[in-house]
Amino acid sequence: MVTANKPQDNYKKMFEQAREQVQSRQEKSRVLIGTASCGLAAGAEQVKESFCREIESRGLDVEIIEVGCIGHCYAEPLAIIDKPGFPPVCYGYLDEGLVHRLVEDFIAGDDPSYEYALAALERNDEFPTFEDFPRGVYEKKVILENCGLTDFSKIESYIAREGYSALAKALSEEPKQVLEEVKAARLRGRGGAGFPAGTKWEACMNSSDDEKYVICNADEGDPGAFMDRSILESDPHLVLEGMILCAYAVGARQGYLYIRAEYPRAVEHIQKAIEEARKKQLLGSSILGTGFSFDLQVFQGSGAFICGEATALVNSMEGKMGMPESRPPRLVEHGFRGKPTVLNNVKTFAYVPLIVNRGAKWFKGIGTPDSPGTAVFSLVGKINNTGLVEVPMGTTLRQLIEEVGDGLPEGREFKAVQIGGPSGGCLPESALDVPIDFDSLHEAGAIMGSGGLVVMDQDDCMVAVARYFLEFTQHESCGKCTFCRLGTKHMLDILTGITRGQGDDQTLQLLKELSEDVRDGSLCNLGCTAPNPVLTTLKYFHDEYKAHIEEGRCPALVCRDLILYYIEPPKCSKLCNVCVGSCPTEAIYTRDDGLKAIDQDKCVKCDNCRKACPPEYNAVIKLSPPVLPAEKERKAK
Amino acid sequence: MSEHVNITIDDREIKVRPGEKLLWAALENDIYIPHLCAIKEESRPNASCRLCFVEIDGIDYPVAACTRQVEEGMVVKTRSTKVDRLVKTAFELLLSDHNLKCSECPANRNCALQRIAKERGLKLKHNRFKPIGREFELDDSPAEFAFDRSRCVLCGQCIWADRVGAEAWIFGFANRGIDRVVTTFNNLPLAELKCNECTLCVDACPVGALYYKREQKV
Ligand SMILES: Cc1cc2nc3c(=O)[nH]c(=O)nc-3n(C[C@H](O)[C@H](O)[C@H](O)COP(=O)(O)O)c2cc1C
Ligand code: SF4
Ligand code: SF4
Ligand code: SF4
Ligand code: SF4
Numbered sequence: 037m038v039t040a041n042k043p044q045d046n047y048k049k050m051f052e053q054a055r056e057q058v059q060s061r062q063e064k065s066r067v068l069i070g071t072a073s074c075g076l077a078a079g080a081e082q083v084k085e086s087f088c089r090e091i092e093s094r095g096l097d098v099e100i101i102e103v104g105c106i107g108h109c110y111a112e113p114l115a116i117i118d119k120p121g122f123p124p125v126c127y128g129y130l131d132e133g134l135v136h137r138l139v140e141d142f143i144a145g146d147d148p149s150y151e152y153a154l155a156a157l158e159r160n161d162e163f164p165t166f167e168d169f170p171r172g173v174y175e176k177k178v179i180l181e182n183c184g185l186t187d188f189s190k191i192e193s194y195i196a197r198e199g200y201s202a203l204a205k206a207l208s209e210e211p212k213q214v215l216e217e218v219k220a221a222r223l224r225g226r227g228g229a230g231f232p233a234g235t236k237w238e239a240c241m242n243s244s245d246d247e248k249y250v251i252c253n254a255d256e257g258d259p260g261a262f263m264d265r266s267i268l269e270s271d272p273h274l275v276l277e278g279m280i281l282c283a284y285a286v287g288a289r290q291g292y293l294y295i296r297a298e299y300p301r302a303v304e305h306i307q308k309a310i311e312e313a314r315k316k317q318l319l320g321s322s323i324l325g326t327g328f329s330f331d332l333q334v335f336q337g338s339g340a341f342i343c344g345e346a347t348a349l350v351n352s353m354e355g356k357m358g359m360p361e362s363r364p365p366r367l368v369e370h371g372f373r374g375k376p377t378v379l380n381n382v383k384t385f386a387y388v389p390l391i392v393n394r395g396a397k398w399f400k401g402i403g404t405p406d407s408p409g410t411a412v413f414s415l416v417g418k419i420n421n422t423g424l425v426e427v428p429m430g431t432t433l434r435q436l437i438e439e440v441g442d443g444l445p446e447g448r449e450f451k452a453v454q455i456g457g458p459s460g461g462c463l464p465e466s467a468l469d470v471p472i473d474f475d476s477l478h479e480a481g482a483i484m485g486s487g488g489l490v491v492m493d494q495d496d497c498m499v500a501v502a503r504y505f506l507e508f509t510q511h512e513s514c515g516k517c518t519f520c521r522l523g524t525k526h527m528l529d530i531l532t533g534i535t536r537g538q539g540d541d542q543t544l545q546l547l548k549e550l551s552e553d554v555r556d557g558s559l560c561n562l563g564c565t566a567p568n569p570v571l572t573t574l575k576y577f578h579d580e581y582k583a584h585i586e587e588g589r590c591p592a593l594v595c596r597d598l599i600l601y602y603i604e605p606p607k608c609s610k611l612c613n614v615c616v617g618s619c620p621t622e623a624i625y626t627r628d629d630g631l632k633a634i635d636q637d638k639c640v641k642c643d644n645c646r647k648a649c650p651p652e653y654n655a656v657i658k659l660s661p662p663v664l665p666a667e668k669e670r671k672a673k
Numbered sequence: 674m675s676e677h678v679n680i681t682i683d684d685r686e687i688k689v690r691p692g693e694k695l696l697w698a699a700l701e702n703d704i705y706i707p708h709l710c711a712i713k714e715e716s717r718p719n720a721s722c723r724l725c726f727v728e729i730d731g732i733d734y735p736v737a738a739c740t741r742q743v744e745e746g747m748v749v750k751t752r753s754t755k756v757d758r759l760v761k762t763a764f765e766l767l768l769s770d771h772n773l774k775c776s777e778c779p780a781n782r783n784c785a786l787q788r789i790a791k792e793r794g795l796k797l798k799h800n801r802f803k804p805i806g807r808e809f810e811l812d813d814s815p816a817e818f819a820f821d822r823s824r825c826v827l828c829g830q831c832i833w834a835d836r837v838g839a840e841a842w843i844f845g846f847a848n849r850g851i852d853r854v855v856t857t858f859n860n861l862p863l864a865e866l867k868c869n870e871c872t873l874c875v876d877a878c879p880v881g882a883l884y885y886k887r888e889q890k891v
């Protein structure tokens with residue numbers, strides 16, 4: 037039994053200390069640089085160096101802090117300048133020149149150079165905040181609230197914003213309280229399937245076994261998904277606190293974070309966070325001076341996509357081949373080392389401290405009754421604002437794409453949106469008013485999945501898209517069960533044929549039937565969801581399939597076997613020969629009349645000439661079906 | 674716990690051992706359900722061949738019988754439109770990756786695939802799926818038997834016999850996805866490994882992949 041307020045008292049001391057420390061740091065100017073993986077890719081490291089150089093050369097006393105994902109990846113590299121007397125201001129598209137200017141005018145001088153700012157981070161009278169943008173109206177940051185705003189390398193930054201207070205609160209109550217709160221909040225798993233976390237935890241808690249495990253699934257193998265990585269890199273203690281709370285609720289003493297080895301920064305940040313938490317007695321034995329002990333360890337995954345599947349993940353942790361098992365038994369009965377195990381996604385755990393602190397009622401106030409809370413998406417593809425967004429469940433796809441993502445770039449016409457990664461579905465315009473929640477998306481044939489969201493336009497071929505995703509899942513199939521091992525192979529072969537114009541109505545029928553059987557007959561969810569992109573494109577974009585097989589035409593001009601490159605004589609200029617040099621196979625020749633033309637036998641369809649042709653001519657076009665128009669002047673090479 | 678549970682399969686009421694998997698409960702009562710990968714003694718089912726689907730009252734999708742424990746009052750149907758469709762597809766998928774030449778095969782007339790075809794009115798030869806046509810090398814290095822992977826259905830029976838029966842650990846699965854195979858350590862010929870030719874694996878093989886040379890046809 038836990039003594040009355042010992043954890044609370046211990047926490048209070050810790051909190052005061054952290055707050056003082058953080059406040060004293062805030063008395064001088066600070067530059068926060070987004071150095072999550074995507075920031076680094078955009079050159080955040082150089083930006084940081086520029087800041088250091090500029091600041092040093094002026095002898096300024098400024099602290100430079102690395103933070104995680106700020107969420108506006110389209111404008112990377114990003115930094116926030118927080119100078120006493122001003123609201124913190126976020127700047128994007130940074131380069132050496134801009135850094136020079138900001139240091140000179142804002143940090144050394146007193147001009148925040150608002151013309152270069154994206155937004156302020158606190159309400160003020162001078163400059164709008166992110167919430168004032170259309171995007172901000174729809175966005176609701178809950179688990180991303182502090183991503184990119186906090187120094188992930190210091191536990192004090194987390195504690196000073198009341199981090200670990202949920203743990204202190206929970207420890208002064210019975211474990212059952214945590215469970216009841218999570219159950220009442222109707223928190224559903226964010227790893228894709230939306231299974232109620234409370235139900236899982238309760239089953240584990242009720243087990244009489246005294247050896248139990250809590251595991252965080254951070255395998256995140258979907259191509260294009262990076263939100264779990266962002267949270268681990270940017271706010272690691274939030275996830276740790278969620279796991280500790282879970283362990284307290286179910287009675288586990290050991291936990292693991294299964295992080296894919298391709299995420300070295302996430303591993304590094306989490307490991308550092310674990311060490312710091314141990315030092316503060318927030319992890320390890322007698323946490324916050326109570327009788328509760330729990331420790332955490334990082335397990336680095338091998339990287340295979342299937343290892344994200346719950347039973348395969350456990351097998352891989354036990355040193356066996358990462359292959360799924362049939363369930364039941366469920367992991368909460370027979371998990372890691374045969375012991376009751378709770379496995380949840382990174383985001384699922386991240387909600388827990390907030391639910392414990394703010395209450396189930398608060399949580400249910402966001403989102404829909406059956407899918408409370410928020411959804412995190414990474415927006416990519418033909419959309420203006422790419423990046424990580426968090427919106428309340430129930431937001432429609434239209435709002436997400438048009439308002440939060442600021443729509444498609446000029447001249448692009450919406451065709452489809454692919455949600456949920458390779459196991460998700462492709463939805464058309466007519467489905468855009470579907471609210472985003474676990475059940476509505478499922479009904480529409482897509483899934484929440486990993487939260488990948490790709491916007492596609494007229495230049496995307498739906499058959500090629502389906503083929504692309506299926507190629508991924510087929511490649512990642514573990515090969516254990518018949519439907520997935522052989523079914524996805526035949527599906528892929530059929531799709532490949534269609535992209536070459538092969539097939540008839542029966543082929544489409546077979547593809548549909550086989551897809552349904554793979555969905556219904558496979559052993560694990562990889563096979564059961566792999567057909568989603570195929571089934572949804574067959575349903576919503578049937579005409580596009582038909583055009584391929586009946587007319588040998590790819591409407592989006594993507595499928596190589598169904599297009600040819602052609603130089604339109606009226607547009608081509610005799611004064612120009614740019615395309616000639618761009619062609620790797622010397623396929624372009626000069627006709628008798630001095631215009632250029634393509635020798636189809638030599639052309640390998642590399643697209644170079646089309647890109648090279650100057651915009652004022654734009655003479656190179658793609659034709660589908662691949663039939664040359666009749667022409668007067670040809671000849672000559 | 675009571676001594677037995679009562680279940681109904683295809684309108685027949687039977688008494689079966691508590692904890693028993695549905696597949697074995699049916700088979701032991703002479704009710705046939707197609708199966709290749711199930712191992713009675715193994716508590717955790719392979720559940721990989723996907724042939725043993727049945728319908729259980731109250732569950733609106735077909736369930737693999739080798740994965741479900743019997744429960745008092747369970748009502749089961751071994752056939753339905755959905756079951757037949759899944760079994761047909763699984764069967765045809767397996768055969769699309771199978772070197773089908775029964776007349777030359779040592780397992781002819783004693784083959785689990787032929788049995789399934791007969792029981793369920795399915796054709797061994799079909800043209801719904803193009804043959805995948807993987808190429809394998811024959812391993813006829815042991816004195817008594819040989820291993821022709823082109824007939825292997827990846828059921829895992831030989832691996833179980835080899836590990837649990839013979840404790841030899843000669844066989845194992847290798848590779849992922851479509852390349853999955855049963856293989857030996859380093860893919861070495863059986864004769865070069867510590868295989869003592871107990872032939873338990875040969876007896877376990879439900880098809881003509883592991884066979885006695887004396888039964889060879891050509
Ligand atoms: C092929 C496959 C890959 C998966 N990958 C992940 C993953 O990377 N991360 C994850 O949290 N869940 C993944 N899942 C889902 C897990 O099996 C499991 O449902 C989830 O981790 C449970 O956590 P939750 O209830 O919090 O969602 C995957 C499932 C499948 C079938
Ligand atoms: S569905 Fe695919 S990944 Fe899952 S067990 Fe079967 S073969 Fe393996
Ligand atoms: S598409 Fe490539 S290969 Fe063909 S003509 Fe243009 S540059 Fe040459
Ligand atoms: S680049 Fe364009 S305009 Fe110039 S020669 Fe080639 S096709 Fe003609
Ligand atoms: S294993 Fe069976 S189905 Fe295959 S060739 Fe031999 S007898 Fe025919």
Ligand code: SF4
Pocket residue numbers: 824825826827828829830831832855877878879880882883
């Ligand atoms: S060799 Fe025979 S027993 Fe072994 S997996 Fe193949 S078919 Fe099954």
Ligand code: FES
Pocket residue numbers: 070072073074075104105106107108109110112114266423424
């Ligand atoms: S990772 Fe850079 S803002 Fe998202």
Ligand code: FES
Pocket residue numbers: 707708709710711719720721722723724725737738739740
């Ligand atoms: S016998 Fe049930 S799946 Fe193979």
